[in-house]
Amino acid sequence: MVTLTIDGQTVQTHEGATILEAAQNAQIHIPHLCYLKSINEIAACRVCCVEVEGERAMVTACNSPVHEGMVVHTNSSRARRTRRTNVELILSQHDCKCATCVRSGNCQLQTIANDLGILTVPYETQLPKGVRGQWTTTFPLFHDYNKCIKCMRCVQVCDKVQSLGIWDVAGTGGRTTIDVSGNRVIKDSDCALCGQCITHCPVGGLRERDDTQKAFAALADPDKITVVQVAPAVRTAWGEYFGLKREEATMERMAAALRRLGFNYIFDTNFTADLTIMEEGNEFLHRLKAGGLTRWPMFTSCCPGWVRFLKGQYPELVGQMSTAKSPQQMFGSVTKSWFAQKLGVEPEKLFCVSIMPCVAKKAECELPTMATEHGPDVDMVLTTRELVRMLRADHLDPANLPEEPLDDPLGVHTGAGVIFGATGGVMEAALRTAAYVLTGENPDPDAFAEVRTGPGLREATYEVAGIPVRCAVVSGLGNARQLIEQLKAGKVHYDFVEVMACPGGCVGGGGQPISLEDEEQYGVRGERLYDLDKANPIRFSHENPAVQALYSEFFGAPLSEKSEHLLHTDHTAWSMPY
Numbered sequence: 001m002v003t004l005t006i007d008g009q010t011v012q013t014h015e016g017a018t019i020l021e022a023a024q025n026a027q028i029h030i031p032h033l034c035y036l037k038s039i040n041e042i043a044a045c046r047v048c049c050v051e052v053e054g055e056r057a058m059v060t061a062c063n064s065p066v067h068e069g070m071v072v073h074t075n076s077s078r079a080r081r082t083r084r085t086n087v088e089l090i091l092s093q094h095d096c097k098c099a100t101c102v103r104s105g106n107c108q109l110q111t112i113a114n115d116l117g118i119l120t121v122p123y124e125t126q127l128p129k130g131v132r133g134q135w136t137t138t139f140p141l142f143h144d145y146n147k148c149i150k151c152m153r154c155v156q157v158c159d160k161v162q163s164l165g166i167w168d169v170a171g172t173g174g175r176t177t178i179d180v181s182g183n184r185v186i187k188d189s190d191c192a193l194c195g196q197c198i199t200h201c202p203v204g205g206l207r208e209r210d211d212t213q214k215a216f217a218a219l220a221d222p223d224k225i226t227v228v229q230v231a232p233a234v235r236t237a238w239g240e241y242f243g244l245k246r247e248e249a250t251m252e253r254m255a256a257a258l259r260r261l262g263f264n265y266i267f268d269t270n271f272t273a274d275l276t277i278m279e280e281g282n283e284f285l286h287r288l289k290a291g292g293l294t295r296w297p298m299f300t301s302c303c304p305g306w307v308r309f310l311k312g313q314y315p316e317l318v319g320q321m322s323t324a325k326s327p328q329q330m331f332g333s334v335t336k337s338w339f340a341q342k343l344g345v346e347p348e349k350l351f352c353v354s355i356m357p358c359v360a361k362k363a364e365c366e367l368p369t370m371a372t373e374h375g376p377d378v379d380m381v382l383t384t385r386e387l388v389r390m391l392r393a394d395h396l397d398p399a400n401l402p403e404e405p406l407d408d409p410l411g412v413h414t415g416a417g418v419i420f421g422a423t424g425g426v427m428e429a430a431l432r433t434a435a436y437v438l439t440g441e442n443p444d445p446d447a448f449a450e451v452r453t454g455p456g457l458r459e460a461t462y463e464v465a466g467i468p469v470r471c472a473v474v475s476g477l478g479n480a481r482q483l484i485e486q487l488k489a490g491k492v493h494y495d496f497v498e499v500m501a502c503p504g505g506c507v508g509g510g511g512q513p514i515s516l517e518d519e520e521q522y523g524v525r526g527e528r529l530y531d532l533d534k535a536n537p538i539r540f541s542h543e544n545p546a547v548q549a550l551y552s553e554f555f556g557a558p559l560s561e562k563s564e565h566l567l568h569t570d571h572t573a574w575s576m577p578y
Contacts (some may be wrong), residue, residue, distance in 0.1 A: 070299025195510010305501030
């Protein structure tokens, strides 16, 4: 152990710890902008500068190791002056129009500047000029050069965590900024649209394409019947902005809020998560029995960020993906067929909106393979953050809204459907139903809990009806690349692999609320989904009564001709970049 003094307080920490880590453990706050533990520890912003006795120069706390007897001052006169100057310099190269910034009120730079009492910037403003300050407004991801503070977080997250390397440093000196690597245009890159660069940006330099005004326009259109679906991961996070406890931010309370926004029908994507298990699970068993998995596993296809990654990085393996559409797209397809039929209206009359924890979903619904003669399966995707902005625009306080039930029949779901939002959830839900199909009996619903937690790449082998099923669960595209390289080298072999592009799964998605404390929230969000699963009286997808009715009235059986047409897709029919 190392003993040091920080602001007059004796602190003990482990050997090799940084000043920032030691301070955090002692509940002493040192402001910072660029720091991300184990990802970005390069002191690019220099906001974390502190004064260390015996050192002539100021010391950056985020990457300076402690030593025995060190005396640190985080708020000395010199430290305050240095911090203020560094923040003022950052502001001189930042578009400070906070009132029109999506991160206003949730911006680390704004918070630090306000805490320092900075009311004017004494330096000449220097913002990027010319074409490098332009960006397409149609791509689901938006980059504002004028707000970028060159903290390098997006570069490091994309490279170290997601193994994509989309972002890079461009320019030199005062003209330095972050741009798409290789002088490419973002839409022509292999960007998976995981959105991790957005959730790790401390300011408004990166955001999703905003579709809230289009959503309000659809709600106001008397010729449209608006149908909204909500993904499982959204319910774990939407209440964070309103200070609601997770058990208070229920799906039923969200249903009340959505009705007040004007949606005609409120449904749950968990319904088609259950439907996905029926289609994808039976597809897996068919491939397994047919001997089609002797060399390569079947990959899940629920995550569009993963689909984009595989198509861009390993196109030769696209055929190993399940042909099942994602739950989002299955929902749109069922809405504009079975549900339209139940309502007695033309499918074109329905306007299907998805609320998702994901940026890649915006691109998925626009794929040419996700449409029929009646138009796109899903008309619009809103992130969790966009939902919050719509609620705030209409001054809706969820804490004051009563709980209201979702609509039938697409609002019915099982515990297996709800865990789709957490890493390992798709695998576990599929194994529950696969065991039933093979044995005719339900297994213990927690029999496959081993795949729930652990590192971003984990494996398990289960014997189901005497058949060994080798499984792998991956979250984070960097881990996905590691797994594929091991598969290609013949070092491992699996039958079934679940991949989610975002660390922790959809609960850590690129469209989820952003924490000012740099704390990853996907762990506690995932736990909430498993609590909901445990509390659900039905925990097997094949027991969902609404799904059973759908097959009885409309599809006939999983993998039938009609379900193949409406619920499955050809992943080879489009190319990256798209």
